[in-house]
Amino acid sequence: MNPWLCVGVLAGLLSSPLHAVSDKDGDGVPDFKDAxxxxxxxxxxxxxxxSIPVSAPAPVCLMTSQMNPYPSSCHQGEILSIYFDFGSAFVPFEAAAKLAWLAKSIETDHVSLLLQGHTDDIGTEAANYRLSAERADNVAASLAMDFAIPKARITTASFGESMPVAPNNTEIGRQQNRRVDILILVE
Structure with missing residues (x-):
């Protein structure tokens, strides 16, 4: 067989669709499979x-700075906490989902946020106070820049190592104490 004929036949096969698959709605699923x-x-x-259903965020049910559930329709609120690595004030990537949920949940509410920074008890009291302030400030900056919560609606407070939620004698306990707690300030 003539080699030029083989090349011509092969080129013709490659340029013409062997199996034309229709996808009229353009969703990437062929019509014969499209339910x-x-x-x-x-x-x-x-x-x-x-279509994959898009679910709305779960309603916010957090604690206020007076330790009451918000909104009043909640029977039990929770404190939303962002956890940090040892010695770090960098807001972890994993926190983005929590912060996005929070921002979406309160976007139509007339509330402000109180961000309370905390540390474990390793280091000096003064250094831990500064670190907890930096953590709260960084979460506030993320909420403002990444999630469009106005800075005027965010207040920060620093508590250093003074308010542990777990014993500081284990790594797990210290990890739970390296946090920023987010509370609702009802206007």
């Missing part, structure tokens, strides 16, 4: 072509 034809453009879909 939900007509999915709106831009929707994220499952393998069957149906």
């Amino acid at each position: 939900c034809p007509g999915t709106p453009v831009g929707n994220t879909v499952e393998a069957n072509g149906c």
